[in-house]
Amino acid sequence: xxxxxxxxxxxxxxxxxxxxxxxxxxxxxxxxxxxxxxxxxxxxxxxxxxxxxxxxxxxxxxxxxxxxxxxxxxxxxxxxxxxxxxxxxxxxxxxxxxxxxxxxxxxxxxxxxxxxxxxxxxxxxxxxxxxxxxxxxxxxxxxxxxxxxxxxxxxxxxxxxxxxxxxxxxxxxxxxxxxxxxxxxxxxxxxxxxxxxxxxxxxxxxxxxxxxxxxxxxxxxxxxxxxxxxxxxxxxxxxxxxxxxxxxxxxxxxxxxxxxxxxxxxxxxxxxxxxxxxxxxxxxxxxxxxxxxxxxxxxxxxxxxxxxxxxxxxxxxxxxxxxxxxxxxxxxxxxxxxxxxxxxxxxxxxxxxxxxxxxxxxxxxxxxxxxxxxxxxxxxxxxxxxxxxxxxxxxxxxxxxxxxxxxxxxxxxxxxxxxxxxxxxxxxxxxxxxxxxxxxxxxxxxxxxxxxxxxxxxxxxxxxxxxxxxxxxxxxxxxxxxxxxxxxxxxxxxxxxxxxxxxxxxxxxxxxxxxxxxxxxxxxxxxxxxxxxxxxxxxxxxxxxxxxxxxxxxxxxxxxxxxxxxxxxxxxxxxxxxxxxxxxxxxxxxxxxxxxxxxxxxxxxxxxxxxxxxxxxxxxxxxxxxxxxxxxxxxxxxxxxxxxxxxxxxxxxxxxxxxxxxxxxxxxxxxxxxxxxxxxxxxxxxxxxxxxxxxxxxxxxxxxxxxxxxxxxxxxxxxxxxxxxxxxxxxxxxxxxxxxx
Numbered sequence: 001x002x003x004x005x006x007x008x009x010x011x012x013x014x015x016x017x018x019x020x021x022x023x024x025x026x027x028x029x030x031x032x033x034x035x036x037x038x039x040x041x042x043x044x045x046x047x048x049x050x051x052x053x054x055x056x057x058x059x060x061x062x063x064x065x066x067x068x069x070x071x072x073x074x075x076x077x078x079x080x081x082x083x084x085x086x087x088x089x090x091x092x093x094x095x096x097x098x099x100x101x102x103x104x105x106x107x108x109x110x111x112x113x114x115x116x117x118x119x120x121x122x123x124x125x126x127x128x129x130x131x132x133x134x135x136x137x138x139x140x141x142x143x144x145x146x147x148x149x150x151x152x153x154x155x156x157x158x159x160x161x162x163x164x165x166x167x168x169x170x171x172x173x174x175x176x177x178x179x180x181x182x183x184x185x186x187x188x189x190x191x192x193x194x195x196x197x198x199x200x201x202x203x204x205x206x207x208x209x210x211x212x213x214x215x216x217x218x219x220x221x222x223x224x225x226x227x228x229x230x231x232x233x234x235x236x237x238x239x240x241x242x243x244x245x246x247x248x249x250x251x252x253x254x255x256x257x258x259x260x261x262x263x264x265x266x267x268x269x270x271x272x273x274x275x276x277x278x279x280x281x282x283x284x285x286x287x288x289x290x291x292x293x294x295x296x297x298x299x300x301x302x303x304x305x306x307x308x309x310x311x312x313x314x315x316x317x318x319x320x321x322x323x324x325x326x327x328x329x330x331x332x333x334x335x336x337x338x339x340x341x342x343x344x345x346x347x348x349x350x351x352x353x354x355x356x357x358x359x360x361x362x363x364x365x366x367x368x369x370x371x372x373x374x375x376x377x378x379x380x381x382x383x384x385x386x387x388x389x390x391x392x393x394x395x396x397x398x399x400x401x402x403x404x405x406x407x408x409x410x411x412x413x414x415x416x417x418x419x420x421x422x423x424x425x426x427x428x429x430x431x432x433x434x435x436x437x438x439x440x441x442x443x444x445x446x447x448x449x450x451x452x453x454x455x456x457x458x459x460x461x462x463x464x465x466x467x468x469x470x471x472x473x474x475x476x477x478x479x480x481x482x483x484x485x486x487x488x489x490x491x492x493x494x495x496x497x498x499x500x501x502x503x504x505x506x507x508x509x510x511x512x513x514x515x516x517x518x519x520x521x522x523x524x525x526x527x528x529x530x531x532x533x534x535x536x537x538x539x540x541x542x543x544x545x546x547x548x549x550x551x552x553x554x555x556x557x558x559x560x561x562x563x564x565x566x567x568x569x570x571x572x573x574x575x576x577x578x579x580x581x582x583x584x585x586x587x588x589x590x591x592x593x594x595x596x597x598x599x600x601x602x603x604x605x606x607x608x609x610x611x612x613x614x615x616x617x618x619x620x621x622x623x624x625x626x627x628x629x630x631x632x633x634x635x636x637x638x639x640x641x642x643x644x645x646x647x648x649x650x651x652x653x654x655x656x657x658x659x660x661x662x663x664x665x666x667x668x669x670x671x672x673x674x675x676x677x678x679x680x681x682x683x684x685x686x687x688x689x690x691x692x693x694x695x696x697x698x699x700x701x702x703x704x705x706x707x708x709x710x711x712x713x714x715x716x717x718x719x720x721x722x723x724x725x726x727x728x729x730x731x732x733x734x735x736x737x738x739x740x741x
Contacts, residue, residue, distance in 0.1 A: 001047065002259065002283065002314075004373040005039045006342045007032025009320040010063030012040060013261060013285060015248065016047045019135040024049070027140070028068070029056045029246065029261055032316075036067020037074070043372070044078060051078050054131055054140070055120075057085040057112065058263030059243045060105035061236070069108055072115040080120045082131070084142075084244060085109060087124035087199060090153035091239070093208050097163060097217050102235045113201075125244060126150050128197035137251045144245035146173050146270055147194045153242070154194075154208060155187055157507065158484060163220065166229050167267035167294045168241035172483055174273050174423035214573070240264040240288060245271070247279060252379035259377075260310070262287035267294045268304050273423075278307050282382060283375065286315035286332070290324025290359075293331075301331035311392075312375065312382060313337045318367040319360035326359045329390070336392040340373040341365070345389055363389075425461075425469040426480045432460055433486060433503035440557050448550075451489070451500035451559045477501050487562040502559055505570065512556055513567065514574045519657050521616055522725055523575065524671070526662045527599035536581055536734050539601060540572045547663040551656070577737045579603035580612075582730035584671055593640055593675065595668045602671065602730055609726050617722035619658060628652035629717035633724070636669035637703045637712075659725060672700065672724030692719045700724070 005012040010032035017025040026049040031040055044052075057065055071077055091098075091106055098106070113122055123129075126149075129142040149170070152159050162168055185191065186205075193203040221234045229237065243263025250257050260281040265271075266288055272295060287293060293304040313332050317323040324341070332339055343365035356362035374385040433452065440449070454473055461470040469476055481488040481501075489500045505513060517523065525543035532542035549563035558567055575581075584600040594600075604612045620629065629652050639647055649667040662668035696719060699712045712720055 002375045002377065003043055003047075004285070004314045004316055004340070004342060005032065005036065005043050006372045007036035007039055007063075007067060007316060008342075008367070009033070009289065009316070009318050009323070010036060010067065011058070011263070011285070011289070011316055012036045012064075012067055013314075014040075014043050014047070015138075015259075016049065017133055017138040017250065019133065019137050022135045025053045025133040025138060026051065027054045027056070028052050030058055030064040030263075031066065031068025031071055033063045034066040034070055037070035039372075040067060040071045041074070041077075049078060052080045053133070054082045054084065055080045055116070056244060056246065057083075057109065058245075058261070059086050059239045060088075060091070060102075060109045061239060061264060062101075062105055062108065064263075065105060065108045065112060069112040069115060072112055080116050082121045082123075083113070083116050084123060084125045084129070084131075085113065086239070086242065086244065087126075087150050087154070088113075089204050089208060090150050090242075091235075093154065094159065094163065094211055094235070096211075096213070097160075097220055098235045099221070099232055101232050102239065105239070123198040123200050124150075125198050126194060130197070139249050141247045141249070142197065142244060143247050143271060143274075144265065145242040146170075147197070148173055149242060150199075151191060151194050153238075154190065157209070157212060157510075160211060160214075160220070161484070162238055163235055164224055164227070165297070166224070166227060166237045167292075167297070168237050169297075169483075170241065170267045170270045171296055171423065173270045212573070237266065241267050247281070250377065252377070255379040257282050257377055257382075259283040259285075260308070261285045264288040264291075266292055267296075268300070268307070269294070269296050272304070272307050278309060281308065282311045283377070284308055284310040284313050284337075286313050286324065286328065288323075289317040289321075290315045290328040291321075292325070293328070301327050302334070305331040305335045305337070309335050310337050312384075313339050314341075314373055314375075315339065316342045317360065318343050319358055319365065322358040324359050326354065326357055326362055329359045333390055333392050338391045339389045340375075340384060340386065341389045342371060342373060343367055344371070422476065422479060425466060425472070425476045426483070426485065428461075428464065428466060428469065429457065429473075429476055429480060430485050430503065432457075432464075433501065434506075437503050437557060449553070449557070449559060451487070451502040451561055454499050454501070457501060474499065487566050489561060500561065502562055504566065505558065509556070509558075510570060513552075513570055516552065516555055517571050517574065518578070520660055521604060521619060522612070522659045523579070523601075523603040524660050524662045524725065525601040525603075526595075526597040526664050526668055527601070528596050528664050530598040532599075534585075536583075537572065537576065539583065539599060540575070541568070543601060544664050546665070547661060575603050576734070579605065580607055580732055580736050581734040582609060582726070582732045584728060584730045586674070593669075595639075595666070596664055597662065597668060597674070600662065600671045600674070600728070600730070602726055604726070605736070607732075607735055609730060609732065613722050613726045616659070616725065617719040620655070620721055621718035623654045623658070623718075625652065625654045626714050626717045628654060629721050630712065630714045632667075633670075633673075633712060633717060633720055636673045636724075639669055640673060640675065640703060670721065670724040670728070671730060672727030673703070674728055689719075692716060696720045696723050700727075 001016040003014045005014060011030040012032040013029040015027040057068060086109060088106060088109060095103065116122065125142045126145055126147040127142055131140045190203060190205060193199045221231045224234050225231055243265045245263060245265055246261040248259040248261065258279060258281040260279060262285055264287065292299055293301050295303050315324050329339060343360060345363040346366050347364040354362055371386060376383045436452065458470045458473050461473060477486055477488050480486045485504055487502045487504055491499055527539055527542050528544060529542055532538060545563065545568055549560040552558060552563060552567065553560050582602045586594055586598055606612050632649060632652050635647055635649050649669065651661040651667045662670065695713065695716055699710065699720065702710055
């Protein structure tokens, strides 16, 4: 027996399995809103249940959890032996994003787990989990959520992108798994638990990696709102599309019958791709109370119901939120389903328009007359105790002739380049680019190497016998680019064949990026555009980074073309968390000595300019080659007195992995030597030896006040360079949030 309990707008279903021998099994799926508690109790009493063998909460929405929680809190409730629910830590990890409505649902779900008690076996299932009745006649298999989806929500650095789309992006699940990293994984045990299909609360590590926060929750909600998601419901699509979807199979003699319980699932891309010929279910609980159904990002009622093709559809809604939708109802009926609803229709439309988007309104359904929908499923057939809202294909006497014609627009998943084929092509392109990166790293290279042109990708696809991919290469790479798997250059207005692509950094590459920039004790940057703003991050994006782009291209083999848009923002995020930032801004009258720089930035480890000056001086001194350092400083001092045709400066190569030069297409003097003639400059030399400090201060004063000056003693070059790199009026405006280990 299957009963859709009349809880109003919400879901609560009871499965009561009566075997030929042995005790019955009772499965409760969801509990509806708060009023569902009394209806659950009535239904359990009516069927004579003595316990709940399996309770399932499909997801954390109030219209599914509140009634179940209220029942679980009853002193005289039936014992619950096993509980399946949503993986709370996967959503708690993103809790800083959620509005109050979503937070409440998560809180209620946590209280539910606690109310069920220690005597109940609690777990969070993913695709592949299963439960079987003691006699083996009824089995339940979890079809969704996909293990990789929950793993990404628990551990992924890029999981935030899942919240910005409606429906939740699921097409990426169709690509193959990424290759295992050789780096020791601190979450290996959790990943193994996920792979088994059920995650126990005791298998969850105490600390999950924090989600990166590139913007505020309000900004995320604003971006989602631009795509049609109301701020109050921000994040709800992820809760819906991680619903626990259950496939129930019952063996009735030689007959097998299948039932599908979908929670509030909206995006069917993954399920349809995993089961392309359908599931052969005779009974389906309407997903999301008869709301939208999607394939990829497109609304696809017909594609979904053509794939499902059940005999009976169960829907529990009362017009709230405009549900059930008329488009859902019509599509289900078109493909032969008989529709059962807890609301009762009171209007029959004989002729005339049927334009209402909600069928509850269209047919004047009487919500105060809601009643449960009970189906008895036997080897002989399926019988309902109540009247169907509307009948699809009948199994009894049919008219002599019946012709139905309906044109269905092709589903995106059934197009020439089907979704699963697109996934395979994307997977191949990513793998090929990753292999090419490895090959380049194994051979001598130069900093000005080019990314891969589209034509080369097409040739590689032909060589791999992927002719469809060759003809659709730009579209494949566009899709891969949107998913953050590859970088693709912008298209020209007049030409598309000159576009280039390269692999995006993976987690290992990001680690290498951070390690690469961390080798520099001080990162100096110059900003030329005086109108670029004054906020720290906008100054970092306005700075000239071409020297860094060249060095990175040669070191890690990521091309200069993708540095500004992709690599530099990743580095900036790391720098802003780990570096103290000092800034110097020049007045218009000062820029005669700055080679065009209007702002100077210095990013360094630690909290003090004085402390960093001493550390830098010792590090430079350990490098040796004082002659080059001395020459750079002396020529920088001469530049102070030359208004036109400023001398070309040569950056000492020995510093290339310690300090970045100030750069605007050429080497600039250090900050401390950019001053007006006749003015001294502030130096941070407290941590230097007393004699060094006095000699350097005297040399700087002489440089700023005389047409000629005494030459700097060569042995003081390391200390003088450190003092002038971090001198000249730099002011700390932001201290590091975290310290480098």
